[in-house]
Amino acid sequence: MGLIYRLLVGQPAPVNMAPTTREASKKEKALDAAPPASEAEPGSKHKADPDSEGANESPKAKRNKTEIADGHSTEKETEETKGSGTEADKTKSQGEEKDDQDKKSAVEPHGRNVPEAVPSSILEKGIIYFFFRGRVGIDEPSAVNEIARSYIILRPIERDAKLASGPIGDAGNSRLCAIPKKVLPQSGKDRWIAFVEKTSASFQQLKDEFLASNDYETKTAGTRHSPAATPVAEGVYAITSTGSDSHLVYILTVPEELGEVQKELGLKKKGSFIISTRNPQYPAPANARLPKGPEFPEEVLKEFRSLRWMPTQPKHLDVVNTQFLFIGESSGVEKALKPQKADEEENKEEPAEELEKLEEEDLQRLKGLSDDDSGRVFADLEVNADDYPKLQTTF
Numbered sequence: 001m002g003l004i005y006r007l008l009v010g011q012p013a014p015v016n017m018a019p020t021t022r023e024a025s026k027k028e029k030a031l032d033a034a035p036p037a038s039e040a041e042p043g044s045k046h047k048a049d050p051d052s053e054g055a056n057e058s059p060k061a062k063r064n065k066t067e068i069a070d071g072h073s074t075e076k077e078t079e080e081t082k083g084s085g086t087e088a089d090k091t092k093s094q095g096e097e098k099d100d101q102d103k104k105s106a107v108e109p110h111g112r113n114v115p116e117a118v119p120s121s122i123l124e125k126g127i128i129y130f131f132f133r134g135r136v137g138i139d140e141p142s143a144v145n146e147i148a149r150s151y152i153i154l155r156p157i158e159r160d161a162k163l164a165s166g167p168i169g170d171a172g173n174s175r176l177c178a179i180p181k182k183v184l185p186q187s188g189k190d191r192w193i194a195f196v197e198k199t200s201a202s203f204q205q206l207k208d209e210f211l212a213s214n215d216y217e218t219k220t221a222g223t224r225h226s227p228a229a230t231p232v233a234e235g236v237y238a239i240t241s242t243g244s245d246s247h248l249v250y251i252l253t254v255p256e257e258l259g260e261v262q263k264e265l266g267l268k269k270k271g272s273f274i275i276s277t278r279n280p281q282y283p284a285p286a287n288a289r290l291p292k293g294p295e296f297p298e299e300v301l302k303e304f305r306s307l308r309w310m311p312t313q314p315k316h317l318d319v320v321n322t323q324f325l326f327i328g329e330s331s332g333v334e335k336a337l338k339p340q341k342a343d344e345e346e347n348k349e350e351p352a353e354e355l356e357k358l359e360e361e362d363l364q365r366l367k368g369l370s371d372d373d374s375g376r377v378f379a380d381l382e383v384n385a386d387d388y389p390k391l392q393t394t395f
Helices: 004-007 021-032 059-070 073-102 204-210 260-264 298-304 314-318 343-344 353-369 373-380
Strands: 122-134 147-157 172-181 189-203 214-217 222-226 231-239 246-254 270-278 307-312 324-328
Touching: 172 204, 172 222, 172 314, 189 204, 189 314, 222 324, 231 260, 231 353, 231 373, 246 353, 246 373, 260 307
Parallel strands: none
Antiparallel strands: 122 147, 122 231, 147 172, 172 189, 189 324, 214 222, 231 246, 246 270, 270 307, 270 324
């Protein structure tokens, strides 16, 4: 009667908040019809349905409802997530540890006991590799005239670094310098131009773009074969300054005994050259022109002033197509490693002592890389020695 009376007088009937059996059935069907997560619209997991119950509730309220509906499922999911997270972190940690091992380097930056005692005349030091490449189609040259070009790879390290065990490591700072004359200058009468072919090179880049052989097609001769690079020697080097000149001085570590190939190419157990950088603002000699010159920063160009040549600095060698003059020094390494007066007054180590110490460290670490010289060189450059020519001592 009360309900009929209210309807007759125009009063609204009270709203029943509890869903009817039919409404509950409809809700259950709607839930059953919802698509699985794999078929849901991207991002729909985080979208709120404005018509759904509880859309405006706080996240905490929603979480409580889920817990009530699903009992301990949320707690279970949390425990599983923790477990999977721990496994993921463990896997990640193991991966990072492996990467660290792979990237292990023999170089110990600031490894000298007294870093400030490093001679100021040493502008740069590091590891040096000597290679040659045979002429087209000649994999095993039998004489110097069958060599197309010789090369030097410089891998700089910190001035106050020392060498421990293991490979040198790839710092992505290697330089590849080409020597078109094939052989190295022997005396002051021998003067020829070399140039920087690659800078800031990784070992992978050297492997792909320098060490490997290459077959290519020509219109006139068909397929041509450029041989793989052949190692000749490895050692330590320093770029030094004696005031008016810069020098590239080296001590070979391998091979232990110089063979015919090393001597024919002009290598010595200890050797040095005067090196001077060419000013690209002047025309290059007709027989030494490159398709494109070096792009020196303005500050470097200003340092040349009106000079055609200036003593080479390490930063010059960090620019592709830098040309530098190689002048032989028949007197040996004495001039290149001469101590500066200021260093002597401060009781700094002599340049010769530092380079000899570095060579001894290099010798010890190379012994642990392989049983033969070829294996040692290529292990240092992170490539398989079996894929490349052996270190050659005889033609």
